[in-house]
Amino acid sequence: MIQCETTLKKERTYDMSYERIELPRERIEAQEAIARRVAARFQAEGKQPLALVDTYGCQQNESDSERIRGYLAEMGCGFTDDEFAADIIVINTCAVREHAEQRILGNVGALNHTKKAKPGQLIALCGCMVQQPHMAERIKKSYPIVRLVFGPHELWRFPELMEQALTGKKRVFAVDASDGTVTEGEPRSRDGQVKAWLSIMYGCNNFCTYCVVPYVRGRERSRRPEEIVSEARRLVEAGYKDITLLGQNVNSYGKDLDREMDFADLLRQISEIPGRFVLRFMTSHPKDATEKLFRTMAECEKCAHHIHLPVQSGSDRILKAMNRGYTAKSYLEKVALARSYMPDLCLTTDIIVGFPGETEADFDDTLRLVETVGYDSMFTFIYSPRVGTPAAKLPDGVTRAEKQVRFDRLLDAANRISGEKHAAFVGRTLEVLVDGENRDESYPLTSRTGTGRLVHLRGDRETIGSFVHAKITGSTTWALFGETVQEEA
Numbered sequence: 016m017i018q019c020e021t022t023l024k025k026e027r028t029y030d031m032s033y034e035r036i037e038l039p040r041e042r043i044e045a046q047e048a049i050a051r052r053v054a055a056r057f058q059a060e061g062k063q064p065l066a067l068v069d070t071y072g073c074q075q076n077e078s079d080s081e082r083i084r085g086y087l088a089e090m091g092c093g094f095t096d097d098e099f100a101a102d103i104i105v106i107n108t109c110a111v112r113e114h115a116e117q118r119i120l121g122n123v124g125a126l127n128h129t130k131k132a133k134p135g136q137l138i139a140l141c142g143c144m145v146q147q148p149h150m151a152e153r154i155k156k157s158y159p160i161v162r163l164v165f166g167p168h169e170l171w172r173f174p175e176l177m178e179q180a181l182t183g184k185k186r187v188f189a190v191d192a193s194d195g196t197v198t199e200g201e202p203r204s205r206d207g208q209v210k211a212w213l214s215i216m217y218g219c220n221n222f223c224t225y226c227v228v229p230y231v232r233g234r235e236r237s238r239r240p241e242e243i244v245s246e247a248r249r250l251v252e253a254g255y256k257d258i259t260l261l262g263q264n265v266n267s268y269g270k271d272l273d274r275e276m277d278f279a280d281l282l283r284q285i286s287e288i289p290g291r292f293v294l295r296f297m298t299s300h301p302k303d304a305t306e307k308l309f310r311t312m313a314e315c316e317k318c319a320h321h322i323h324l325p326v327q328s329g330s331d332r333i334l335k336a337m338n339r340g341y342t343a344k345s346y347l348e349k350v351a352l353a354r355s356y357m358p359d360l361c362l363t364t365d366i367i368v369g370f371p372g373e374t375e376a377d378f379d380d381t382l383r384l385v386e387t388v389g390y391d392s393m394f395t396f397i398y399s400p401r402v403g404t405p406a407a408k409l410p411d412g413v414t415r416a417e418k419q420v421r422f423d424r425l426l427d428a429a430n431r432i433s434g435e436k437h438a439a440f441v442g443r444t445l446e447v448l449v450d451g452e453n454r455d456e457s458y459p460l461t462s463r464t465g466t467g468r469l470v471h472l473r474g475d476r477e478t479i480g481s482f483v484h485a486k487i488t489g490s491t492t493w494a495l496f497g498e499t500v501q502e503e504a
């Protein structure tokens with residue numbers, strides 16, 4: 016049993032042997048009935064409200080926003096991108112770093128103008144940031160224009176909360192601490208027609224010492240495989256070609272289920288669904304990435320040969336202080352094992368610079384690991400202290416300026432390495448999935464290679480949603496450029 020301190024309302028500890036709570040479908044049906052009641056009310060008042068959903072943060076938040084839009088559509092709302100035209104604004108927030116929180120609060124403050132121009136406008140905040148008690152309190156005190164606030168655990172009852180906010184006299188705050196639930200059957204309004212998110216589990220049990228996620232998203236809970244597989248089948252039948260399985264740590268999928276089933280088994284089951292599609296997933300915790308997973312990825316034709324494997328640091332001392340559960344050596348061994356199964360593997364990572372107490376020598380270890388692995392792309396962050404996490408209490412002698420210098424050095428290395436990797440593709444012909452449009456007239460299409468690399472493409476808009484061959488003609492640090500060709504050269 017791992018125990019962790021939190022700053023949630025009641026000071027409490029987490030017990031990993033918690034019970035998973037699956038909400039019966041009737042509870043969701045009851046919410047849908049409320050959504051219809053809200054729609055009938057709007058109709059009786061002769062209103063056709065427009066809603067705007069603004070999303071910050073990770074793919075899980077993108078996926079949650081699709082659930083919010085699904086419910087809003089059931090409430091009879093149309094959608095807009097214009098905050099002055101919107102009758103309902105929902106901001107789905109992120110808490111992973113302070114920078115995101117500051118941006119969100121700045122944007123909420125700016126809504127004073129829209130609210131003045133449109134006094135009936137309903138402003139709601141949801142997601143990870145507001146699940147933190149100190150943030151909920153701050154919004155209560157300093158942002159009176161916000162009428163509804165709810166955390167990730169309450170999203171399943173959004174219609175009920177909306178009805179309260181629309182008809183009641185008081186502001187609505189639904190941010191109680193919870194281990195979280197598993198819900199099925201909610202409506203969802205998907206963002207695209209080619210790529211789809213598919214959540215397979217929620218929450219995180221790892222308690223990396225810098226991370227706020229386990230406190231705001233609760234304990235790991237897996238959806239039942241039959242629910243996931245049937246959702247994937249519906250997506251394929253509806254024409255989706257690129258499915259990304261989502262979880263904070265997909266490699267611990269199934270540990271809480273009442274049967275022997277792991278993530279590799281789930282990947283295999285989904286990839287057996289008939290039809291042409293690409294199967295991706297994120298995020299993988301290195302400590303739980305297994306040989307069985309790599310073998311399954313190599314064997315299942317539909318699995319993209321891409322792993323996002325956040326290393327966070329190359330220093331064993333820092334990895335220990337982060338509670339990551341692996342060393343630089345064991346990480347490198349996993350990378351070598353993965354590459355032995357998939358020589359064309361695309362490998363991406365997250366790295367935190369300036370964790371409390373990080374020395375020049377620790378940082379050099381990180382740079383060395385980055386050079387050794389040769390990542391295809393890296394997401395780099397300066398450490399941001401998060402209220403209630405153990406790392407926030409650690410002494411930190413490194414100045415912000417020193418952290419910035421390290422960050423810039425790391426970014427230079429990251430850019431050089433991805434630039435070299437991309438340049439090696441110029442002249443080759445690759446199969447890509449055309450997944451959208453670009454603003455750039457010379458390359459009007461966006462597409463992805465089987466391993467997930469972005470290719471800006473010259474070609475016909477009618478190919479969106481299909482697999483084509485692309486001759487790679489150019490590259491930058493971030494992407495490849497190419498043109499559609501008839502067949503493989």
Ligand code: 5AD
Nearest residue numbers: 225226325365366367396397398399
């Ligand atoms: N400070 C900086 N970066 C963080 N991340 C998570 N928590 C923090 C923090 N407190 C980064 C990690 C993680 C990614 C999603 O965000 O690298 O993998």
Ligand code: SF4
Nearest residue numbers: 219221222223226228
């Ligand atoms: Fe945060 Fe670590 Fe969980 Fe990822 S695995 S969400 S970094 S606690």
